[in-house]
Amino acid sequence: MFGLIKKKASPLAFLKTLKTDFHSHLIPGIDDGVTSMEESLEIAKKFSDLGFEHIITTPHIYPGVYNNDPQIIKNGFEQVVNFYQKNDLNIKFSVAAEYYVDEVFLNNLKEDQELLTFGKNYLLLETAFHEPPMIFDEVIFLLKSRQITPIFAHPERYAYLQARPDMAGEFLKKGLVFQLNYLSLLGYYSERVRDVAIKFLKAGSYSFIGSDCHKPLQAELLSSPLPKKTLDLLSEASFLNPSLK
Ligand SMILES: [Fe+2]
Numbered sequence: 001m002f003g004l005i006k007k008k009a010s011p012l013a014f015l016k017t018l019k020t021d022f023h024s025h026l027i028p029g030i031d032d033g034v035t036s037m038e039e040s041l042e043i044a045k046k047f048s049d050l051g052f053e054h055i056i057t058t059p060h061i062y063p064g065v066y067n068n069d070p071q072i073i074k075n076g077f078e079q080v081v082n083f084y085q086k087n088d089l090n091i092k093f094s095v096a097a098e099y100y101v102d103e104v105f106l107n108n109l110k111e112d113q114e115l116l117t118f119g120k121n122y123l124l125l126e127t128a129f130h131e132p133p134m135i136f137d138e139v140i141f142l143l144k145s146r147q148i149t150p151i152f153a154h155p156e157r158y159a160y161l162q163a164r165p166d167m168a169g170e171f172l173k174k175g176l177v178f179q180l181n182y183l184s185l186l187g188y189y190s191e192r193v194r195d196v197a198i199k200f201l202k203a204g205s206y207s208f209i210g211s212d213c214h215k216p217l218q219a220e221l222l223s224s225p226l227p228k229k230t231l232d233l234l235s236e237a238s239f240l241n242p243s244l245k
Pocket of ligand 1: 024
């Protein structure tokens with residue numbers, strides 16, 4: 001019986017090595033993220049306490065659901081920056097977006113519209129839950145032709161990849177780079193998501209890790225103990241987050 005009890009350990013030393021988090025929803029009122037400046041500040045403080053030096057927040061751009069564009073996002077970002085400054089929060093804070101892959105996004109690419117990228121020309125993408133978009137290849141091709149590297153947010157959360165994890169290899173070959181949601185490892189979304197995350201982690205499929213933090217509770221959970229084996233896998237993964245400092 002005692003053999004079934006998994007040894008857990010603190011993730012604090014690991015989190016300190018990351019330096020940058022580039023997936024969060026910290027601009028109030030423009031997506032399903034924080035609902036007030038105070039919540040945003042609370043989360044940013046937690047990141048600072050955990051040893052992060054840079055937060056790149058990424059509101060959804062999801063036509064018909066969160067009708068954001070670069071200007072709306074930049075305006076909201078300025079207000080958050082001011083609020084952080086008034087409250088003496090000392091952390092580098094930048095903005096990009098999490099783009100939903102659909103026809104509107106494809107048209108944006110074809111028309112060469114402004115895109116909110118970050119770091120060395122990375123762009124964060126998400127897709128529908130049940131099926132990969134038919135236009136995915138075209139989108140990846142157009143991004144790459146603009147020298148933009150598409151980062152695929154939380155592949156472990158998609159039903160289509162859970163059903164066919166072998167598709168991950170095809171996606172990586174096409175030029176997508178994978179970002180693991182940290183909370184997936186805690187079983188926060190479901191056991192299935194956690195199992196797929198561990199599988200991809202073991203296969204070395206992830207280049208980045210992100211919090212995808214929407215609310216203070218999720219930031220609090222970041223310091224929860226993790227199974228020792230999972231922490232060992234994380235340490236071996238050599239995430240590229242610090243390169244975004
Ligand atoms: Fe997100």
